[in-house]
Amino acid sequence: MLLGDGSPTRHLQLLTNHETKIKLISMQIDPLFNIEGPREINQLNEPLIRRQVWIRNQNKNLAWAESWWNAEQVSQNLKAKEEPVWKNLTQDRSELFREVDSISIVNSNWLEEEFCFEGPFWSRNYRFFRNKKPLTIIREVFNPLLETWLGPSGMQNFSDLYSSSS
Numbered sequence: 714m715l716l717g718d719g720s721p722t723r724h725l726q727l728l729t730n731h732e733t734k735i736k737l738i739s740m741q742i743d744p745l746f747n748i749e750g751p752r753e754i755n756q757l758n759e760p761l762i763r764r765q766v767w768i769r770n771q772n773k774n775l776a777w778a779e780s781w782w783n784a785e786q787v788s789q790n791l792k793a794k795e796e797p798v799w800k801n802l803t804q805d806r807s808e809l810f811r812e813v814d815s816i817s818i819v820n821s822n823w824l825e826e827e828f829c830f831e832g833p834f835w836s837r838n839y840r841f842f843r844n845k846k847p848l849t850i851i852r853e854v855f856n857p858l859l860e861t862w863l864g865p866s867g868m869q870n871f872s873d874l875y876s877s878s879s
Contacts, residue, residue, distance in 0.1 A: 715816050715837050721776060721853060722768055728862040729770050735778075738765040743781065750781055751838040753814055756847040760784045767827070768853075774827050775859060780851040790848065813839045818871055819854060828856040835866060 726733040743763035746754050754761070761781045768776040782790065820832040828834070836854040840847050860866055 715813075715835055715855075721855075725768065725770055725775055725859075728859075731771050733768060733770045733775070735766040736769055738767065740764040742784065746781055751814065751850055751852060753838070753840055753847070754781055754850050756840070757781060757850065758783045758785075762787045773829075773858060774856060776853050776855050777824060777827065778851060778853045780849050782849050786848070811839055811841055813837055818868070821854075824854060828858065830857045833868065835868065 722733050722735070740762060743750070743761050746761045746763065750761075750763075760783075762784050763779060763781050764787075765777070765779045767774045768778060815838045817836045817838075818833045819836045820834070824834060825832050834854050834857065836852065838850065838852045841849050841851070857866065857868070
């Protein structure tokens with residue numbers, strides 16, 4: 714799940730055999746992208762829109778995701794803002810390339826509340842490219858509930874590596 718270059722939303726749907734949807738939290742200009750965003754974010758032209766969503770299945774938050782987009786390009790690429798990124802980007806069947814940039818372990822009180830699980834949590838950052846240019850930068854954090862379908866994550870082997878955030 715962390716290293717795959719397919720869509721986690723699509724994977725969750727296949728794993729659970731239930732429709733996976735997103736719940737849009739926010740989508741607005743992000744003045745703090747240099748502070749809060751992944752280091753690859755400097756590859757996108759400003760101003761940047763930051764989109765945050767819950768990835769949900771059977772009324773449970775299975776993941777939290779945020780993505781950054783160039784403000785001029787976002788409307789071209791996310792025509793259906795209430796749909797997952799992969800549905801938006803694959804509608805026209807244009808060629809896309811995804812590159813996973815980092816995998817990390819994070820701890821967050823507000824994610825513990827939303828996931829109904831104690832952290833830390835697996836996370837990843839990746840980029841989508843179109844025509845050899847970065848299109849969006851995405852960060853996802855996964856709910857440990859996924860171990861129901863995927864088996865144990867081995868988090869305890871890495872728990873001394875996590876970073877705290879609020």
